[in-house]
Amino acid sequence: MGNKIYLPGDYICEAEGLIKGHGTELSSNKILSTYFGHVKQINKLITVVPVSPCRYVPEVGDVVVGRVTQIFNKKWRVETNSKNDTVLSLSAISLPGVAQRRKSEEDEINMNRFFDVDDLLVCEVQKVNKSGSAALHTRNDKYGKLSNGVFIQVPHILLCPLKARFLKFDGIEIIAGCNGYLWIQASEDSAESYRRVSFACKRIRELSFQGMKINLEAIFDE
Secondary structure, three states: OOOOOEOOOOEEEEOOOOEEOOOEEEEOOEEEEOOOEEEEEEOOEEEEEEOOOOOEOOOOOOEEEEEEEEEEOOEEEEEOOEOOOEEEEEEEEOOOOOOOOOOOHHHHHOHHHHOOOOOEEEEEEEEEOOOOOEEEEEOOOOOEEEOOOEEEEOOHHHEOOOOOOEEEOOOEEEEEOOOOEEEEEEOOOOHHHHHHHHHHHHHHHHHHHOOOOEOHHHOOOO
16 A cells, blocks of 8 residues: 555455445445545554545535534534544534523533434534634534435545535435535435435546546536
8 A cells, every 4th residue: 555645436455354444435345445645554444544635624604514523522523524623512503493592511411412423414614713623503404414315425626616505406405515525315205316316426426436527516417
């Protein structure tokens, strides 16, 4: 593996006896890279460390999709492909079904009832500190936990500019995080909607693996 730079879709190694980690995916018992970066192996764990400019740099107002990795000190740490921390504070969420109010000690104790480790979220960047770390918020009905869909990671530099980050097509919806994390789900419970979800996922992965620009607004016009 050495100092070789891997592209999205590049073969890294056989999966036998190894564990795929961040920046990799498993295909036909082979571990493939999903990032442009260096491979790092710790014992049996294989990960890909992104090389700039594939790391996302947060900006205020960005819509991002991320995964909760830790709950601590009234905050959730959210992995967003940023080189610096991105966190969501308990005070920066809207409690489901409840009007805005001060968060209580009981809320702090039961934080995992709102968002738990490994939950996928869509948030907005509220503040970026001088250190590069970012604070997120979900104070809007369109933000919050994601479920019943497909999560895809692509290099954010491959995404074509978008007028909106919440896209609706015939039968499916796509949330395109500025960080290159995408969420795709069927908007209808029908075989055709699920087929279109499958098509979108396959096409996006193909373009990503080839290092080609991804125009989500025209994905069904090709």
